[in-house]
Amino acid sequence: EDQVTQSPEALRLQEGESSSLNCSYTVSGLRGLFWYRQDPGKGPEFLFTLYSAGEEKEKERLKATLTKKESFLHITAPKPEDSATYLCAVFQGGSEKLVFGKGTKLTVNP
Amino acid sequence: DADVTQTPRNRITKTGKRIMLECSQTKGHDRMYWYRQDPGLGLRLIYYSFDVKDINKGEISDGYSVSRQAQAKFSLSLESAIPNQTALYFCATSETGTGYGYTFGSGTRLTVV
Numbered sequence: 001e002d003q004v005t006q007s008p009e010a011l012r013l014q015e016g017e018s019s020s021l022n023c024s025y026t027v028s029g030l031r032g033l034f035w036y037r038q039d040p041g042k043g044p045e046f047l048f049t050l051y052s053a054g055e056e057k058e059k060e061r062l063k064a065t066l067t068k069k070e071s072f073l074h075i076t077a078p079k080p081e082d083s084a085t086y087l088c089a090v091f092q093g094g095s096e097k098l099v100f101g102k103g104t105k106l107t108v109n110p
Numbered sequence: 111d112a113d114v115t116q117t118p119r120n121r122i123t124k125t126g127k128r129i130m131l132e133c134s135q136t137k138g139h140d141r142m143y144w145y146r147q148d149p150g151l152g153l154r155l156i157y158y159s160f161d162v163k164d165i166n167k168g169e170i171s172d173g174y175s176v177s178r179q180a181q182a183k184f185s186l187s188l189e190s191a192i193p194n195q196t197a198l199y200f201c202a203t204s205e206t207g208t209g210y211g212y213t214f215g216s217g218t219r220l221t222v223v
Contacts (some may be wrong), residue, residue: 020203021217032209043114043214045201051209087153091209095142096160097168102152 003027004090007099009020013108016077021104023088024070029046034063034098044087045075078108113137114215122221123191131218132164132218133201141204142184143212144176148198153200157158159184160206191222 007022025033032051036044036058050066057064061082063074073086083107089098114135121214123129128205133142144156145168155168165178173195177185198219202212 016181032211034211036214041198041200041217041219043210043216046211049211061130073129090209096207098139098160100153102150 001090004088004099004101006086006104008104009102010105011073013106015108015110018074018076019074019088020052021073021106022070023073023101025088025090026069027090027092028098031065034089035071035073036089038085038086038087038103047086058090067102068070075106078083078106080108080110082106083108112216113200114203114213116215116218118218119216120221124223125192126135126193128207129191131199131201131220133184133186133190133215135203135213135215136169136181136200137203137213138181139203139213140181140206142178143202143204144174144186145200145202146170146195147200147217148197156199158184166213167181167188184188188220188222193222196220196222 003026005024006064035047038044048064053068061076065072087103089100092099117132133211140161143158145153147153154170159165159178200217201215204210204212
């Protein structure tokens with residue numbers, strides 16, 4: 001069964017303290033791994049799509065990387081406004097439906 | 111205006127009542143989805159539609175029904191609401207084809223008392 005597992009479930013950082021979030025996946029024939037940011041009570045907001053191992057994407061303090069089994073979302077020198085839940089998702093094998101991980105709730109303290 | 115608009119934003123209803131959540135989009139996408147989100151369970155797919163005449167059940171469709179009135183409109187109904195349907199509901203859209211991500215609405219917070 002296709003699975004997406006995110007770790008840790010929650011992460012607290014001090015402002016400026018860099019870290020990484022993990023998304024491991026098991027799916028046959030990856031057709032895209034997606035990262036979303038979700039603020040409380042709001043819809044997920046698209047961040048990145050990665051398609052092949054070795055690919056990297058960057059946006060401000062965020063950098064997403066992809067291997068054959070997992071993806072990392074690296075956060076460099078985070079600020080309090082980076083506090084949110086970060087979701088990753090992959091296309092379910094043999095279908096065109098996204099399956100989501102449960103997310104990592106990131107809190108950045110000033 | 112938002113690309114994907116959900117109404118209402120918040121709703122409190124009583125057990126046994128019928129309720130409809132509405133979604134409209136200006137993205138021009140053919141594909142539309144309904145998800146619910148619960149703490150600790152993440153986003154789970156209720157129904158999806160790849161075009162106006164194509165509607166499919168997701169992993170948790172029991173107790174729900176949908177209607178695709180037009181390319182831009184996709185409604186979710188709870189025929190007889192029950193308390194464990196209390197959740198945050200999201201509509202999403204995507205382009206046709208492989209590899210396109212979803213655009214989400216702002217959600218409807220539904221409470222069934």
